[in-house]
Amino acid sequence: MSFTLRSVKVPPNSVSLEEARHRVFDFFRAACRSIPTIMDIYNLQDVVAPSHLRSVVAAEIRKHSSVTNPKVIDMLLFKAMEELNNITEHAKQRHHIIGQYVVGREGLLQDTGTKDQGASDFLKEFYKTNYF
Structure with missing residues (x-):
């Protein structure tokens, strides 16, 4: 090869x-x-x-x-x-660009409050710090 x-x-x-x-x-x-x-x-x-x-x-x-x-x-x-x-x-891909440069970190953190209702504190912190 x-x-x-x-x-x-x-x-x-x-x-x-x-x-x-x-x-x-x-x-x-x-x-x-x-x-x-x-x-x-x-x-x-x-x-x-x-x-x-x-x-x-x-x-x-x-x-x-x-x-x-x-x-x-x-x-x-x-x-x-x-x-x-x-x-x-x-x-x-398109969602990478939108998530990283359009919505940004602040918008994603706002969304995590509604999506993670049943998640543990550890997972909530993990999602907040490791999305990018």
Whole structure:
């Protein structure tokens, strides 16, 4: 059996914090440009507006705004690019996108109160912390 792996070109590490910051902005622009395609691939027009997805991407980036080590920023950026590639290559299903980026963690926690009426406290905590 023969395998062919797709060659993923990993960019060199950022030399400075400023360079890493520019790479993050470039990623944000690329992600925002991908949103119309993502909405078409996953048929999200009836569920969410493009502006909401842009704000979700921005919130995910802002979540790590306190990181100042360029190597850590590069690693986070690599993971973000990999996630974006998985989404645009249709490696996820529609409910993954809706659960992770449309409804989000807060909406899912609100739903757990009605669904877990008979569940133990352990299971309720497990569902809260391990949905993603």
